[in-house]
Amino acid sequence: MDESTLISALVMGVVEGLTEFIPVSSTGHLILLGDLIGFQGPPGRLFEVVIQLGAILAVCVVYFQRLLHIAVTLPSSRESRRFVLAILLAFLPAAVIGVFAHGFIKSVLFNPHVVSVALIVGGIAILWIERNLPDPRHFAVEDFSPRLALGIGFVQTLAMIPGVSRSGATILGALLMGVERRTAAEFSFFLAIPTMLGAVVYDTYKNYSTLTSDGSLVIAIGFVAAFVAGLLVVRSLVAFVGRYGFTPFGWYRIALGVVMLAILSLR
Numbered sequence: 001m002d003e004s005t006l007i008s009a010l011v012m013g014v015v016e017g018l019t020e021f022i023p024v025s026s027t028g029h030l031i032l033l034g035d036l037i038g039f040q041g042p043p044g045r046l047f048e049v050v051i052q053l054g055a056i057l058a059v060c061v062v063y064f065q066r067l068l069h070i071a072v073t074l075p076s077s078r079e080s081r082r083f084v085l086a087i088l089l090a091f092l093p094a095a096v097i098g099v100f101a102h103g104f105i106k107s108v109l110f111n112p113h114v115v116s117v118a119l120i121v122g123g124i125a126i127l128w129i130e131r132n133l134p135d136p137r138h139f140a141v142e143d144f145s146p147r148l149a150l151g152i153g154f155v156q157t158l159a160m161i162p163g164v165s166r167s168g169a170t171i172l173g174a175l176l177m178g179v180e181r182r183t184a185a186e187f188s189f190f191l192a193i194p195t196m197l198g199a200v201v202y203d204t205y206k207n208y209s210t211l212t213s214d215g216s217l218v219i220a221i222g223f224v225a226a227f228v229a230g231l232l233v234v235r236s237l238v239a240f241v242g243r244y245g246f247t248p249f250g251w252y253r254i255a256l257g258v259v260m261l262a263i264l265s266l267r
Contacts (some may be wrong), residue, residue: 006221008039013051013222017229021189021237023126023168023249024256028115029163032260034069034220035112049203050219052196061188079142086144086187090153090170091194097157098199105160117259118163123253129172130247136180143188143244148177156191163257166195173245181245185238 015033019026030048033039060067070080098105098246138144155173167188174184 005039005218008037009218010225011037012039012047013225014229016048016051016059016143017055017058017226017231018233019201020052020226020230021059021158021167021185021192023122023165023231023246024253025115025119025122025159025163025168026052026055027164028119028165029175031110031115032112032145033254034186036263042200045192046203047215047219047222050200051222053200054223055230056193056196057227058230058234059192061231063186063189066263073101082142082144084249085146086141086149087194088174088189089146089149090156090191091198092150093153093157094160094195095198098160099202101160102202105162109160110162112260112264114161116257116264118161119253119257119260122168123250123257124252126168126172126246126253129176129232130245135176137178139180139183141183141190144179144187148179151177152187152191155208156195166192168246179240182238189234 012030012033015029016026017030026050027048034048070077070083073080074084137150150172152170156166156170159163159169170188170191171184175181179187
């Protein structure tokens with residue numbers, strides 16, 4: 001395994017951790033970055049999916065006490081059961097559609113042109129949504145109705161298009177449905193756990209034969225880097241959004257998408 005591949009894996013992991021929980025599309029960034037630096041390390045697309053577990057682990061660490069409390073009180077607490085039900089219902093659409101659309105998504109949509117266009121469209125959507133938000137009516141995940149949770153779950157499926165952003169779709173979809181900012185961001189964090197875990201398990205099952213010892217080392221480096229970077233973002237995102245909103249991310253998406261389309265047109 002050459003040194004440049006290991007350094008590329010480290011950089012990709014950091015980018016994954018920094019972008020997984022903000023509405024700029026971590027998968028889109030990995031596709032664009034991999035294309036720019038020519039990262040083709042083993043085991044291909046499996047690397048981009050599995051290192052997302054590092055970022056998800058960061059959520060589990062930051063919210064460990066809350067998740068432990070929910071797990072312990074699940075048999076006796078109505079609030080804990082409503083919390084788990086909301087997460088499961090929101091996860092359901094992605095689980096079902098992802099299984100049936102997996103091949104098409106990976107073979108057709110995973111390319112820099114799709115990502116660049118999706119970044120621009122998503123950026124414009126963020127700017128529009130920030131200017132037209134309804135007044136918040138939902139302030140706790142435990143109070144989500146099944147209909148609200150399922151609705152957010154269907155919005156999340158838009159993120160199967162690389163460049164849309166899973167966190168962006170869930171957070172902004174929740175905001176449009178009347179969820180308060182902090183709650184929307186935290187719900188996106190929690191929903192990421194089953195969603196990304198399911199994606200990793202399914203992709204590993206589909207691509208297990210391509211995994212080698214060298215590929216395992218590359219994944220391990222990316223995983224650790226994504227975990228550390230993810231910790232920084234999860235700890236600071238809620239405060240940042242509370243102060244600045246999502247508008248900065250919208251302008252960033254548009255700028256990045258335009259720049260990437262320009263670069264791609266010159267090839």
